[in-house]
Amino acid sequence: MAEKLKVATCSLAGCFGCHMSLLDIDERLLDLLEVVEFDRSPINDIKHISQPVDLGLIEGGVCNAENVHVLHEFRKMCKILVAVGECGITGGLPSMRNSFTLKECLEEAFVRGVGTENAHIPDDPEIPLLLDKVRPLHHIVKIDYFLPGCPPSADALWYFLTELMAGNDPSLPQELIHFD
Amino acid sequence: MTPIANMQLETAIHPEGLKRVVIEPITRVEGHGKITLLMDEQNQVKQARLHIVEFRGFEKFIQGRPYWEIPVLVQRLCGICPVSHHLAAAKAMDMLVGARKLTPTAEKLRRLLHYGQTLQSHALHFFHLASPDLLFGFDAEVAKRNIIGVIQAHPAIAVQGVMLRKYGQEVIRVLSGKRVHGNFAIPGGVNKKLTKEDRDYLMKDLDQVLEWSKGAVDIARGIYTGNLAENASFGAFRSNYLSLTAPDGSFELYDGGLRATDANGQRIFDQVNNDHYLRHIHEEVKSWSYMKFPFIVALGNDDGWYRVGPLARINNADRMPTPLAEEERRRFAAMGEGGPVHATLAYHWARMIEMLYAAEAIRDLLDDPDIYGDDLLTQGERALEGVGVIEAPRGTLFHHYVVDETDSVVKANLIVATTNNNTAMNVAVREVAAHYLDGQELTEGLLNHLEVAIRAYDPCLSCATHALGKMPLEVELLAANGNLVDRLVRNADGHCEEK
Ligand code: SF4
Numbered sequence: 001m002a003e004k005l006k007v008a009t010c011s012l013a014g015c016f017g018c019h020m021s022l023l024d025i026d027e028r029l030l031d032l033l034e035v036v037e038f039d040r041s042p043i044n045d046i047k048h049i050s051q052p053v054d055l056g057l058i059e060g061g062v063c064n065a066e067n068v069h070v071l072h073e074f075r076k077m078c079k080i081l082v083a084v085g086e087c088g089i090t091g092g093l094p095s096m097r098n099s100f101t102l103k104e105c106l107e108e109a110f111v112r113g114v115g116t117e118n119a120h121i122p123d124d125p126e127i128p129l130l131l132d133k134v135r136p137l138h139h140i141v142k143i144d145y146f147l148p149g150c151p152p153s154a155d156a157l158w159y160f161l162t163e164l165m166a167g168n169d170p171s172l173p174q175e176l177i178h179f180d
Numbered sequence: 181m182t183p184i185a186n187m188q189l190e191t192a193i194h195p196e197g198l199k200r201v202v203i204e205p206i207t208r209v210e211g212h213g214k215i216t217l218l219m220d221e222q223n224q225v226k227q228a229r230l231h232i233v234e235f236r237g238f239e240k241f242i243q244g245r246p247y248w249e250i251p252v253l254v255q256r257l258c259g260i261c262p263v264s265h266h267l268a269a270a271k272a273m274d275m276l277v278g279a280r281k282l283t284p285t286a287e288k289l290r291r292l293l294h295y296g297q298t299l300q301s302h303a304l305h306f307f308h309l310a311s312p313d314l315l316f317g318f319d320a321e322v323a324k325r326n327i328i329g330v331i332q333a334h335p336a337i338a339v340q341g342v343m344l345r346k347y348g349q350e351v352i353r354v355l356s357g358k359r360v361h362g363n364f365a366i367p368g369g370v371n372k373k374l375t376k377e378d379r380d381y382l383m384k385d386l387d388q389v390l391e392w393s394k395g396a397v398d399i400a401r402g403i404y405t406g407n408l409a410e411n412a413s414f415g416a417f418r419s420n421y422l423s424l425t426a427p428d429g430s431f432e433l434y435d436g437g438l439r440a441t442d443a444n445g446q447r448i449f450d451q452v453n454n455d456h457y458l459r460h461i462h463e464e465v466k467s468w469s470y471m472k473f474p475f476i477v478a479l480g481n482d483d484g485w486y487r488v489g490p491l492a493r494i495n496n497a498d499r500m501p502t503p504l505a506e507e508e509r510r511r512f513a514a515m516g517e518g519g520p521v522h523a524t525l526a527y528h529w530a531r532m533i534e535m536l537y538a539a540e541a542i543r544d545l546l547d548d549p550d551i552y553g554d555d556l557l558t559q560g561e562r563a564l565e566g567v568g569v570i571e572a573p574r575g576t577l578f579h580h581y582v583v584d585e586t587d588s589v590v591k592a593n594l595i596v597a598t599t600n601n602n603t604a605m606n607v608a609v610r611e612v613a614a615h616y617l618d619g620q621e622l623t624e625g626l627l628n629h630l631e632v633a634i635r636a637y638d639p640c641l642s643c644a645t646h647a648l649g650k651m652p653l654e655v656e657l658l659a660a661n662g663n664l665v666d667r668l669v670r671n672a673d674g675h676c677e678e679k
Contacts, residue, residue, distance in 0.1 A: 013234070016210045017259020017360045023308065024359050026346040030339070033328055043308065044326035045207045045628065066212075066233065093256040097237040105237030113239065114580070114593045115462040116472065117481060124468035126216055126231050151259065151360050180361075 004037040005165055006053035008078060011042060012067040013094045013134055014060025017151045018085040019043070022057075024154035035165060049077040055164070056081045059151070061091040062135045066128035075141040080164075083137045084157075086150040086179070095134040102132050145170065149178050189610040192218045192227035203627055206230075208309040208326070210260045210640045215609060215630050223620060228613040230606050230634060232471035239592045247276055247583045248367055254579070255361050257596075258640050260304065262361050263297035263352060264572030264597070267434070268579040270365035271568030275455075276583060278560025279368035285553030286369035291434050292545045293355045293364055294570070295538040298433060299389075300348025301573035302490075302535040305638045306396065307341020310528060313632045314403050319625025337399065340392045344535070347389045351542065354378045369557035376552065383546050386539070390504075393532075393539040397508050400532040404525060412515075415524035415608040415633035418443035420476065420486035421495050422461075422600065424571050427451060429498035431505075431537065433571040439496050440476055440486060445519045448476060454569040457578055463595065471602050474595055485603035488575025489637060490530035495520040500533075502540035508533045524608050527636040572597045574638050598639045608633040 011019060019042065025032065039053045040046045056078030062068055075081055086092040097105050111119045137143050147160060156176040163170040192198060195218055204214035212234045218227040238257065242250065251269040255262035267290060274282065282290070312325040315334060323329070331338040349359040355374070356362025364370055404411050420443060424436035437451030438460065452460055463472035464481045475484030486492070495516070500506040512529060515521050521530075545551055568579045575597035582591040612633045617626055 011212070013236075015256050015259040015262075017256070017262065020259045020304075020360050023304070023345070024349060026342060027339075029342060030331060033331060038326075038328065042205070042207055042209075044328070045322045045631075047203075047205060047207065063236075064234070093253060094236055096241040096253075100237070100240050102237075105240040106235070108240035108243075109235070109237065110465050110472075113463070113472075114591070115458050117462050117464045118466070120465055120467065122465065122467050122470055124231070126214070126229075126233075126468055127470065128233050130235055150256065154359070180358075 004035055005055060006039055006051070007036050007041075007055045007057065008039040008049050008053045008074065009041040009043075009057040010059075010070060010074065012058060012060035012070060012088075012137075013063035014085065014087045014092070016042070016059070018057075018059035018088075021149075021151035021154050022157050025158050026154070028158060032161070036161075049073060052077050052079070054079050057084050058082065058088050058137060059084045060087045061095060061137060062131065062140060063094055064128040064130045068131075068140060071137060071140055080144045081141065082145045082147060082160075083143045084147045085152055086148070088137045088143075089146050089148060091134045091136050092150065095136075098133045102130055106130075147172070150180055153178065189225060189228050189614060190606065195227065198226055201622060201627075203630060206631055206634060208312075208631070209635055209638070210258065213634075213639070215634070217613060217617070223618070223622070225613045225618045228606075228610045228630075229468060230602075230609050232469045232602075235470045238594065242589050242592045244588050246587050247273055247581065247589055248587075250581065250589065251365055251367075252361075252363055254594075259360055260640060261297060261301055261572050261574065261597075263293055263356075264570055264577050265579070266356075266363075267294055267365055268568040268570040268572070268577045269581075270367065271435075271570060272566035272579045272581050273367035273568070275566030275568070276563055276581070277367040278562055279558045280560060281558070282369055283553065283555040283558050284550045285373070286556050286558070287434075288545055288548060288551050289355060289370050289374060289556075290365055292374075292542060292551065293352060294434050295541045295545070296348045296351025296355070298348070298538040298573050299393075299535055299542070300345045300352065301638075302531050302538070303341055303344035303348060303396075305573075306400065306528060306531060306535075307338065307344070310635050310638075311337070311341070313628070313635065314528065318629050318632050319623070322624060325628070340395065344389060344392050344396070347385055348538075351382060354382060366557075368559045371556070373554060373556060374551050379546055379551065382542070386543055386546065390536075390539045390543065393536040394504065397529075397532045397536050400529045401508075401511065404523075404529045411525045412523045415612045415636070416522050417524075417607050417611055418522050419604060419607075420448065420479070420484070421492035421520060422476075422486045422488050422576055423493040423496045424569065424576060425451075425496055425498070426501075431493060431497035431500045431509075433493075433534075433538075435570070438569070438576070441496055441520065443520065443522070445495070445516075448478065455567050457567060457569065457580075461578075461595065463599070469602070471599050472595075473602050474600050475603075486600070487604045488597055488600040489527065489573075490534050491521065491527045492575065493571060494530040494533060500537055502537055502544070504540055505533055505537035508536060524611075524633055524636045527638070531638070574598055574640050575600050596640065598637070601637045601639065605634050605637050605639060608637070 040049045056074045160170045198218040201217040206213045254269045255266040308327045356364035425439045426432040440448040463474045475481045578595040580593040
């Protein structure tokens with residue numbers, strides 16, 4: 001049997017919807033596992049990429065220092081790095097906070113929230129530093145492919161993965177390109 | 181009565197000089213969180229905390245948006261339970277357009293969507309995320325402890341899980357156009373009618389889905405009762421419970437009054453109108469988490485915390501409305517010997533009873549001629565404030581919006597299901613730390629025990645994220661070519677500035 005394609009996945013400032021869409025390939029998951037081996041991913045307990053891998057799939061943009069750190073780790077370890085979904089490509093819904101200052105957002109949640117007691121902004125060193133703006137992945141590292149959609153459909157993800165593994169150009173055909 | 185739980189380990193009295201152990205990221209849950217432990221030289225645990233490390237700022241950036249956008253936007257908070265946010269927001273929008281009561285068709289179709297979501301989310305959690313711990317043991321080797329390991333060792337169980345989730349997702353797709361982040365509920369009703377073909381398509385696999393759901397309850401019950409002594413005590417503690425129930429006290433997921441019971445099963449309040457939630461539930465901020473800590477106002481912030489989700493709902497309900505689920509609820513309730521069942525691991529069993537209920541409720545709705553109706557929308561007198569409360573897969577979900585005369589949102593408050601369980605998850609972590617890790621040489625398998633306790637709550641950490649440290653800290657964003665894109669400095673006063 002040919003060697004399996006090593007894949008790592010993670011969610012940065014995303015909603016896990018892109019990961020859900022990957023699971024939406026349903027029974028094809030069983031076929032996928034014949035040819036793919038997962039390294040770090042939220043669906044297993046590998047917490048850090050343990051070896052150089054062939055493919056990295058990232059959902060979500062970058063909203064805090066921890067995200068930046070993980071993104072660099074992925075770029076270093078993944079031969080091919082893919083921005084999956086709206087959030088990774090443009091920042092997506094979380095980047096709606098970019099029209100306000102970070103302080104305004106924090107105060108609204110923790111100080112001015114209705115029914116909020118002991119109102120103050122959390123400030124423990126264990127909490128990662130937030131960036132002032134939510135950014136798309138390609139502002140920070142080189143991204144090899146962009147898969148549009150919120151989330152990209154299971155069929156789009158499946159097409160991308162199978163074409164890539166077959167050594168073909170994985171560009172999506174028109175009917176699989178959706179931006180919603 | 182006061183819930184009895186291990187509160188001592190929340191904050192170490194002398195943190196200086198203690199060893200820090202961190203589990204990050206917590207895996208096989210949705211979203212971003214970490215656990216930290218502080219231990220002394222003898223490996224005695226002095227502090228154990230679950231931190232939610234993500235912040236979205238939704239309450240702010242939603243301001244100024246027209247209210248009808250909200251049900252579409254808000255589901256992007258969570259890709260596992262987007263339908264819950266979609267529907268909770270839509271219920272709040274119903275209030276804004278004066279649709280206190282939907283048409284029977286609209287309400288039943290929304291329920292169908294909601295039950296599809298409950299089914300897929302519960303299947304995902306039990307089979308894809310939690311089952312490896314339950315089938316292989318909490319300290320099984322890492323390589324095996326995931327859905328792929330389950331597929332290899334127990335292919336029949338894994339395939340059932342994949343197919344159950346698929347069915348729930350198909351219910352969602354048929355109604356809302358997409359499996360994740362579709363669009364169906366609008367203020368005052370729904371945007372599309374159901375066709376006979378759609379109904380027949382969903383009917384086709386339903387018997388099989390019911391069979392599998394029954395089997396899933398058997399698996400969950402078997403695992404729990406198979407090692408009862410250990411499972412009943414693992415991360416277990418007494419607590420209050422909060423959920424919606426129907427006016428007659430039966431189990432309810434879409435619409436009902438708020439019921440809270442104490443650790444002995446006595447009512448704290450019952451059938452509270454959703455609009456009045458703020459009289460009963462407040463939230464406390466703690467400096468070490470972006471997730472707030474809700475509590476029942478009458479009991480205060482030390483004793484008023486509670487649990488939500490499958491365990492709370494099954495404990496709180498007087499009965500299930502469907503026969504198979506009711507039979508299973510009785511078996512479950514018998515474990516409580518007259519009071520609530522308090523075990524953290526009982527969540528899995530309760531969750532599978534709910535999945536069976538969802539399958540039965542879907543069947544009843546597909547048999548109901550009302551679902552083909554054409555009457556999809558209703559409205560009444562405009563209002564400027566709306567509250568929508570729903571039982572999401574993970575527990576009670578509150579959406580509260582205020583709009584102005586131009587239909588723009590001016591205020592939003594969300595208490596998501598996982599936030600309601602914040603104290604409980606922290607207590608579970610402390611219980612497990614105290615009983616399994618204290619004084620031990622830490623191994624990966626022992627640390628996984630902490631995650632097992634958190635996983636039982638099926639937390640959805642990315643929707644729970646609502647800061648800044650005191651340490652001066654600097655972050656540089658470098659572009660791929662090494663050029664500086666942005667530099668951010670956090671000052672000692674906690675404020676950020678760009679340099
Ligand atoms: S692109 Fe959409 S589905 Fe993917 S993480 Fe972002 S909001 Fe979620």
